[in-house]
Amino acid sequence: MINKYSEIALLLDFYGNLLTEKQRQILSYHFEEDMSLGEISELLNISRQAVHDVVRRSEKILRHYEDKLGLVSRFILQKQKLEKVKEKLLVQNKQELIEVINLIDELIEQ
Amino acid sequence: MINKYSEIALLLDFYGNLLTEKQRQILSYHFEEDMSLGEISELLNISRQAVHDVVRRSEKILRHYEDKLGLVSRFILQKQKLEKVKEKLLVQNKQELIEVINLIDELIEQ
Missing domain, CATH: 1.20.5 (Single alpha-helices involved in coiled-coils or other helix-helix interfaces)
Known part of the structure; x- marks a missing residue:
């Protein structure tokens, strides 16, 4: 088993190009560079809730592609x-x- | 270099699940089972032009994903x-x- 952070990093590696630049960037900050939602919110000057929403939506998109294609597994x-x-x-x-x-x-x- | 038929078969293998059932079926008949557009048209009881359109549109979708993800290469x-x-x-x-x-x-x- 791999942990959630490595899993999302892998999903990002395979399917990241199907996200928008902003979605990819925020997921990368959070899951690859280990920044908290609060830190990303400050860095990009958007609300913590907005960061949270992007993370949740983007994760869902990546998992959708993995369900369809199974390339990470x-x-x-x-x-x-x-x-x-x-x-x-x-x-x-x-x-x-x-x-x-x-x-x-x-x-x-x- | 691989020929076009093997190339589409590979694209279909990797990204086929992102097509509709009908698109996948028609591409498979044409590129994997080597059926002509006319034969597919008779089998499915749709016009040859409709088969041609599905093939062209589906090929475009597969190539779009390969451009983004590059998994076949x-x-x-x-x-x-x-x-x-x-x-x-x-x-x-x-x-x-x-x-x-x-x-x-x-x-x-x-």
């Missing part, structure tokens, strides 16, 4: 498989090498 | 790297093993 699965490949390569013998090649084939097919 | 690049990893594993020596692990790290970072 596909990416997480792939990353786990690559970590496994790497681990096996570091302690390899012939049988493990075959397993590694099978895993790579799975990744190519995905 | 990211996927193609990743696939090429995995093919290279596999190739090196099959003729490996120690130096090549290090290169393989570096490539895997690049794939994990992406």
Whole structure:
């Protein structure tokens, strides 16, 4: 499991270009640069409530695209498989090498 | 380079869920099952022109998402790297093993 902040950062990485510049910027401040809603409100000179609304609406948009496309969960699965490949390569013998090649084939097919 | 039919099939694989059921179905008939516009028109009992319009509009939607997100080109690049990893594993020596692990790290970072 990943925490909410890493999750939104990943969603932002994949689908951020589907948001407006302002939505992306505010989510990035909050979830990537760890700024509080109050700090963002001061920085952009808009109300804390407005920041809150943008965060909530933008999160909803990102989750909508993930529900439709599932690319972040596909990416997480792939990353786990690559970590496994790497681990096996570091302690390899012939049988493990075959397993590694099978895993790579799975990744190519995905 | 991949041809147009494989390209649309990939776009459909990544972004197809953002189309309506009808758009996805018609693109799939045309680009994955290689049916002509005329054949689709007969099958669905709609005019050839209507099929043509759906194909053109849906293609445009898919390309719009690829322009924004670039996930298909990211996927193609990743696939090429995995093919290279596999190739090196099959003729490996120690130096090549290090290169393989570096490539895997690049794939994990992406």
